[in-house]
Amino acid sequence: MNDYKLEEDPVTKERTFKRFAPRKGDKIYQEFKQLYFYSDAYRPLKFACETIIEEYEDEIFSLIAQETHYLADKLCSEKSDLCETSANHTEL
Incomplete structure (x- = not known):
């Protein structure tokens, strides 16, 4: 971070x-x-990441359990609706 x-x-x-x-x-x-x-300066990013993980913890574990392909896209776009739809979410 x-x-x-x-x-x-x-x-x-x-x-x-x-x-x-x-x-x-x-x-x-x-x-x-x-x-x-x-x-x-990284503390706001750390807090934001921890908050997102806490809020979407169940969805994250569900996707991991299903061995979902394109996990980053599903988490960012479909489950949390925090990102615009894109096939290029390499930061997650």
Whole structure:
């Protein structure tokens, strides 16, 4: 969760979490991991994730028990209705 930061659109005031850290397969990953970041800025994201998991706990376990394919899409779009329909939910 430390790989994300909370940004606010200056016009719409909409707040979103954006990933700023590279992924393991990225070329600069090894260099990036040598840096140390400590911030309480990730706490809103952690709280949001924990809240979503608590609220949809039964649905999550149900989908896992069914060995559902495309689990991220089902959780994000169908079960929680938190995301627009998309086949590209790689962040979950």
